[in-house]
Amino acid sequence: MELFRFLAFLAAVLPVAYGAPTQASNSLHPKVLAAMKRDLGLDAEQATARVARDIQASEVIELLRASAGNSFAGAWIAEDVINVAVTDAALASEVTAAGANPVIVSSSLSKLEDAKLALDNIDIEQPKTLASSDSAATGIAAYYVDVAANKLVIEALADSTAHAESLAAQVGLAASEFEVKTVDAMPTTFATVIGGDAYIIDRAFRCSFGFSVTTGFVSAGHCGSSGSSATTSSGASLGTFSGSVFPGSADMSYVRTVSGTTLSGTIDGYGSGNQAVSGSTASATGSSICRSGSTSGVHCGTVRALGATVTYAEGRVTGLTQTNVCAEPGDSGGPFYTGAQAQGVTSGGSGDCTSGGTTYFQPVNEILSTYGLTLVRG
Incomplete structure (x- = not known):
């Protein structure tokens, strides 16, 4: 009963949050606003409202996932509506009370x-x-x-x-x-990086920084193996790969940086200032999402599927998130984010930013939990 009352409360307040920005339109990075206008056709006010909606929708979905139990069949956002699928029609009223649209399906998630x-x-x-x-x-x-x-x-x-x-x-x-x-x-991995926020692995090739953590930074696993060195473009030592998984259960890595390294909780804005990172609330299927990379800059799109398994030439990788955001060789390891919420690091995909394509990312929360890391927040 208490859960039902809380869901009814959310149904009353969340539509207000979704319908109007919770902050001024300049709360999103100018580069992100420009990319969302170009890729999603949204003006500043619409983009800000959508990001706020997407983040808050995740909270509603997690509540319904817990209450539906084995009857939960997944959730997605489409046309500004949170859709929650369940296999038990008796749960439809509870989904509606939470402000979501119930969809009755045959197979559980x-x-x-x-x-x-x-x-x-x-x-x-x-x-x-x-x-x-x-x-x-x-x-x-x-x-x-x-x-x-x-x-x-x-x-x-x-x-x-x-x-x-x-x-x-x-x-x-x-x-x-x-x-x-x-x-x-x-699919192929985006393994060669040029320009921007790049780092060099074993003095041989480059990848992009993902997100700063209190003891270093995270990136893609295919960028380097445990023990590999990481240096700046000018050759200054950054540190050593303390952990790396690729292929297999993830495409993730953690570089422990040397003393004196400045770790900023921001994302490269490519000439328009930096986007601050304030957390890592995971976005739902259908949410808007953006990516920053040293080859193609900032591009945006939507989340298409969670927990995808991808086959690269090096082997299969499980647990990736599929998006319709474009990327190109050199964007590997770069950050995916929804507003100020960190989502993951670029893994690989197909296509390019001229014709469009599919890009997968490694969820950042798995990296943080695997290595016991804490995000640096801007």
Whole structure:
């Protein structure tokens, strides 16, 4: 009963928060505002209101996830509406009381996530040389739970659709519980960085800073292995990779910096000042999100799927977030963020910022919890 009263309270106050900015429009970084106008068609007032809505929506979703238990089937934001899927129609009134739109579906989120986990544990055969002519059209590129469709989606190259279907059957999914999508290319990591906030690994190649933590900074795992050195572009020592995971359960790394390093809780604004970081509340599917990278600058889009598994040439990586934000080689390790909330570090994807593309990021909260780190806040 207490939870129901609290949800009813949220239903009364959150629409007000979503309908108008909680702060002046200049509370978002000018570069972020410009990117959201370019990529999402939002003016300053709309962008500020949307970011406030997206962050607060996460709180509503987490409350409903807890109250729905095994009947919870996922949540997403579309057309300014929080949609919450449940398998038990009796929960519809509780979802409505929280200010969200109930969607009754057949498969719980836990069932689809269990099927995805089962795929993660299968040794999926991939072409050994993806660039060769006889294997260019084969490969399982990625798979993830599409909560809006209530299905597990498997992305595959043209000649691997039958393989994808057999994998879905192998993990116990019926035809109505999965979808195979054909993609044109396998994902690649954005491993070469030029310009901007860059650092050099083993004096050989560069990546982007992700977020500062109190003892160093975090970035992508494919940027360096444990023990690798990190230096500035001018050659000054930054520190050493104290932890790195890639491929496998994550694409994350932590560099412990040397004494005297200045650690700023901000994101590069590329000529328009810096964006302060104030926390790391994770955004829901459908939320707006932006990315800053040393090759392509600031670009924005939306979150498309959580917990995706991606197949790179080096191997599979689980637990990534899929977005429709573009990125290019050299953006690896750079920060993803919603407003002032840190979301993750750029992993890889496909496409570019001329034609558009898909980019995945490693959620930052997993990095922080894995290594026991604390964000530096601006």
